[in-house]
Amino acid sequence: MIEVKGLHKSFGDAHILKGIDTFFEKGKTSLVIGQSGSGKTVFIKCLLGLFSYEKGTISYDGKIFSELSEDQKRDLRAEIGMVFQGSALFDSMTIQENVMFPLQMFTKMSKSEMEDRADFVLKRVNLDDAHYKMPSEASGGMQKRVAIARAIVNNPKYLFCDEPNSGLDPKTAIVIDNLIQEITDEYNIVTVINSHDMNSVMEIGEKIVFLQYGLKEWEGSKDTIFKTDNKAVTDFVYSSELFKKVRKMYLEEKQ
Numbered sequence: 001m002i003e004v005k006g007l008h009k010s011f012g013d014a015h016i017l018k019g020i021d022t023f024f025e026k027g028k029t030s031l032v033i034g035q036s037g038s039g040k041t042v043f044i045k046c047l048l049g050l051f052s053y054e055k056g057t058i059s060y061d062g063k064i065f066s067e068l069s070e071d072q073k074r075d076l077r078a079e080i081g082m083v084f085q086g087s088a089l090f091d092s093m094t095i096q097e098n099v100m101f102p103l104q105m106f107t108k109m110s111k112s113e114m115e116d117r118a119d120f121v122l123k124r125v126n127l128d129d130a131h132y133k134m135p136s137e138a139s140g141g142m143q144k145r146v147a148i149a150r151a152i153v154n155n156p157k158y159l160f161c162d163e164p165n166s167g168l169d170p171k172t173a174i175v176i177d178n179l180i181q182e183i184t185d186e187y188n189i190v191t192v193i194n195s196h197d198m199n200s201v202m203e204i205g206e207k208i209v210f211l212q213y214g215l216k217e218w219e220g221s222k223d224t225i226f227k228t229d230n231k232a233v234t235d236f237v238y239s240s241e242l243f244k245k246v247r248k249m250y251l252e253e254k255q
Contacts, residue, residue, distance in 0.1 A: 001023055001024065001025055001026060001059075001061060001190065002023065002024040002047065002058065002059065002060055002158065002190055002192070003022075003023045003057075003058070003059045004020055004021060004022050004023065004047070004056065004057070004058050004059075005021055005056055005057045005059075006019050006020075006021060006055055006056035006057070007019065007020040007021075007043070007046060007053055007055070007056035007057075007058065008053060008054045008055040008056055009039075009042055009043075009046055009051060009053040009054065010054060015214060016039045016042045016214050017039050017042060017043055017046070017053070017214050018213075018214040018215050019055075019056070019215070020043065020056070020211070020214075020215070020216045021216065022209050022216060022219060024190050024191075024192050024207065025190065025207070026188050026189060026190050027184060027185060027188045027189070028184065028190075028191070028206040028207055029180060029181050029184050029191045029193060029204045029205065029206050029207075030190075030191060030192050030193065030205075030206065030207040030208070030209065031192075031193045031194075031195050031200065031201055031204070031205045031207070031208050031209070032044060032192065032193070032194050032195070032209045032211065033195055033196065033201060033208060033209070033210050033211070033236070034210055034211035034212055034217075034236070035212070035236060037213075038211040038212050038213065038214070039211050039213075039214040040194055040211050041162075041194060043211065044160060044162065044192065044194045046058065047160070047192065048080065048082070048160060049065060049073065049076075049077070060076055060079075060157075060158065061157070063076070077106075078102075078105075078106035078107075078154060079154075079156050079157045079158060080156055080157075080158045080159075080160065081102075081150075081151030081152050081153075081154065081156035081158070081159045081160070081189075082151055082159075082160050082161075082162075083144070083147045083148055083151045083159070083160070083161040083162065083164050083180075084147065084162055085162045085163040085164075085166050086166070086167075087135075087143040087144055087146065087147040088147065089135040089143060089146060089147065089150075090135070091134070091135055091136065093134075093135075094131065094132050094133065094134060095122070095127070095130045095131055095132070095133050095134070095135065095138065095146050096115070096118050096119075096122070096131040096132065098135065098146060098150055099118040099121060099122060099146065099149050099150045099153050100114045100115070100117075100118045100153070101150065102150060102153055102154045103117060103118075103153060103154065106154055107154070117153055118131070118149075118153060119131070121149040121150075121152055121153045122146075122149050124149065124152070124183070125145040125146075125148050125149045125179060126145065127142065127145055127146065127149065130142065130146070140167055140168055140172070141168060141169075141172035141175065141176070144164060144168065144172075144176050145176070145179065147164075148164075148176075148179060148180065148183070152183060152187070155187070156189060157189055157190065158189060158190045158191075158192075159180075159183070159184065159189050159190070159191045159192070160191075160192050160193075160194075161180060161191070161192070161193040161194070161195075162194045163194060163195060163196065163197075164176055164177075164180065164193065164195070164200075165177065165195070165197045165199075165200060170199065173197065173199065173200070174199070174203065177199075177200050177203050177204050178203075178204075180193070180204065181203075181204045198237060201222060201225070201237070202222050203222075204222075205221060205222035205225070206221055206222070207219065207220075207221060208220055208221060208222065208225055210230075210232070210233050210236065212232050212236075217230065217232050217233065218230045218232070218233045225237060
């Protein structure tokens, strides 16, 4: 579990995060949503240890991050997988080499052991024959699956995804959503997704944290989000006519 208590973060006079309290559980896909400027990207970067913060605590399975030694922080980072918005693959490396990169950084595996592990996770994301291709030879959806394979190659306890469906067509986005949820369930990991994709929220949002102006305005699930009367949430989620119709149908079915 990741637990956040009273988190505050500022840049100069700009107070970005204003006392956020929440938690993220194992085996659940948790989504952090909000408008541009809501603080969600800064929040995720604080969770990852990329940004320091003025007040509050972030705990990984009871270990407070700010109290860890540098060696302990390095050990924790080895337990974190990250899927970047643009996949962030190394253009000069093959797909197999990209996937092996975290193993080279954080383990003492032999080359053959790393190749076996890369082969395993590439098969897990349905890329059996892509090992020796270059990223430029892969479609956007394939690149995203490579990024997921790289994120889980180290068998992480925690998985972070930054806009994993950015730039993907709706059909491929659903494939990526389902893959992330399957891996979360299968490996019983803590998965936190920074997203603006409402389809993802409705498909895999087992926990949803809605940020507005640096505050946690609301949290719940893909089911309870239909029931909320929180105006900030409904204005954000149901800004399109499609989701307004979906909510109306849902509420009518429950009556």
